[in-house]
Amino acid sequence: MIKRILIFFVMLLMLSAPSLAAGISSSPPKCMSGAARFKNALNLYMSGSFSAAKDAFEQYLKEFPDGLRANDSLYWLAKYQEMKGRYGEAEMLLRRAAGNFPTNGIAASIDFELAYCLYRPDNPKRDLDAAFNEFMKIPAIFAADGNSEKTSGAGQAAIPQALYYAAKCRMDMKDYAQAEEILARIGREFPGSPYAAPALYCLGMSNLARGDAAGALAAFKAMLAGYPAGLYSDRAKAETELIERAGKPGQTVKDSLNTRTAP
Numbered sequence: 471m472i473k474r475i476l477i478f479f480v481m482l483l484m485l486s487a488p489s490l491a492a493g494i495s496s497s498p499p500k501c502m503s504g505a506a507r508f509k510n511a512l513n514l515y516m517s518g519s520f521s522a523a524k525d526a527f528e529q530y531l532k533e534f535p536d537g538l539r540a541n542d543s544l545y546w547l548a549k550y551q552e553m554k555g556r557y558g559e560a561e562m563l564l565r566r567a568a569g570n571f572p573t574n575g576i577a578a579s580i581d582f583e584l585a586y587c588l589y590r591p592d593n594p595k596r597d598l599d600a601a602f603n604e605f606m607k608i609p610a611i612f613a614a615d616g617n618s619e620k621t622s623g624a625g626q627a628a629i630p631q632a633l634y635y636a637a638k639c640r641m642d643m644k645d646y647a648q649a650e651e652i653l654a655r656i657g658r659e660f661p662g663s664p665y666a667a668p669a670l671y672c673l674g675m676s677n678l679a680r681g682d683a684a685g686a687l688a689a690f691k692a693m694l695a696g697y698p699a700g701l702y703s704d705r706a707k708a709e710t711e712l713i714e715r716a717g718k719p720g721q722t723v724k725d726s727l728n729t730r731t732a733p
Contacts, residue, residue, distance in 0.1 A: 504530065504533070504534040504537045504538065504539065505538070505539070507526065507529065507530050507533070507534075508527075508530050508537075508539035508542065508543065510526060511523050511526030511527045511529075511530055511543065511546070512542075512546065514526055515527075515546055515549075515550075520550055520553065523546070523550070524547060524550050527543040527546055527547050527550075528543075528547065530543045531543050531544070531547075540570070541567045541570050541576055541577075541580065542576050544563045544564070544566055544567035544580075545563075545564070545567055545576055545579060545580050545583065547563050548560040548561075548563035548564045548567070548583060548587070549583070551563065552583075552587060552590075555592070557587055557590065557593045557594070557595065558595065560583075560587050561584065561587050561588070564580055564583055564584040564587060565584065567580045568580050568581060568584055577611075577625065578608065578612060578625040578627070578628035579628075581604070581607060581608050581611065581628070581632075582605075582608060582628050582631065582632055584604055585601050585604030585605040585607075585608070585632065585635065586601070586635065588600045588601035588604060589601035589605070589635060589638070589639060598639045598642055598643050599639075599643075601635075601639050602636050602639040602640065602643075605632045605633070605635050605636035605639065606632070606633075606636050608625075608628050608629060608632035609629045609632060609633060611625070612625030612626060612628060612629055613629075627663075629660070630656050630659075630660040630663035630664075630665040630666070630669075631663075631665055633652050633653075633655060633656050633660075633665070633669075634653075634656060634665040634668060634669055634672075636652055637649045637650075637652040637653045637656075637669070637672060638672070640652065641672065641675075641676055641679070644679075646676045646677075646679055646680050649672070649676050650673055650676050650677070653669045653670070653672050653673040653676065654673060656669035657669055657670050657673070657692075657696075661696065666696070666697065667693055667696070667697040667700060667702045667703070668702055670689055670690075670692055670693035670696070670697070670702075670706075671689075671690070671693055671702040671705055671706055673689040674686040674687075674689035674690040674693065674706065674709060675709075677689060678709070678713075683713050683716060686709070686713060687710060687713050687714075690706040690707075690709050690710045690713075691706075691710065693706045694706050694707065694710070
């Protein structure tokens with residue numbers, strides 16, 4: 471009898487171990503605090519239980535519509551909808567969150583995700599003009615003026631990223647002049663950003679698209695001087711070689727554009 475009881479308890483512990491180890495539950499108790507409920511929902515999302523996480527975030531918003539993590543919940547629900555390809559629903563959730571004027575660390579992520587949702591090439595309702603405008607709001611909102619409540623480390627980090635994608639919008643619209651102005655700004659104001667090297671590479675590609683081989687060569691060489699290692703340095707080296715060979719008979723910059731790697 472005692473042996474059977476021990477076996478029963480061992481089996482019970484084995485079944486409960488995964489949930490205990492992860493500290494998450496797809497059916498949390500109703501008495502959970504707002505902070506605990508949000509943490510559980512986020513843990514579910516990060517562990518790959520996306521459908522359960524969606525339900526948990528929605529339950530948080532139902533119980534705590536004005537809670538400290540309401541905007542965060544809207545953000546993660548929007549990410550879920552984007553993952554499912556439901557960009558219209560994602561945009562509505564993000565606009566709802568942005569309209570609440572969040573001042574915590576999620577504010578920059580909400581603003582960027584809204585802009586990127588509009589920019590996404592796989593969005594059937596892709597709107598480059600609207601995406602550009604949303605991206606360009608971020609540098610204005612999170613500028614380090616010392617007076618804004620929204621000035622934060624996360625906001626500052628979002629500025630070069632937003633500028634980069636704003637420039638990509640203009641390049642896709644073939645407005646190379648404005649794209650190059652923004653890309654040059656990234657290199658000038660944010661040389662330590664992860665987007666500095668890609669910006670210089672895109673600057674070179676924008677010059678190429680206009681047929682300005684000299685401008686492109688200058689941008690690629692500047693990128694290689696400042697960022698000699700990495701994916702974009704390899705691409706810049708390849709582009710430099712193509713440009714330098716372009717003066718040979720039968721080869722021009724424009725002729726070789728179709729063989730180039732998009733930024």
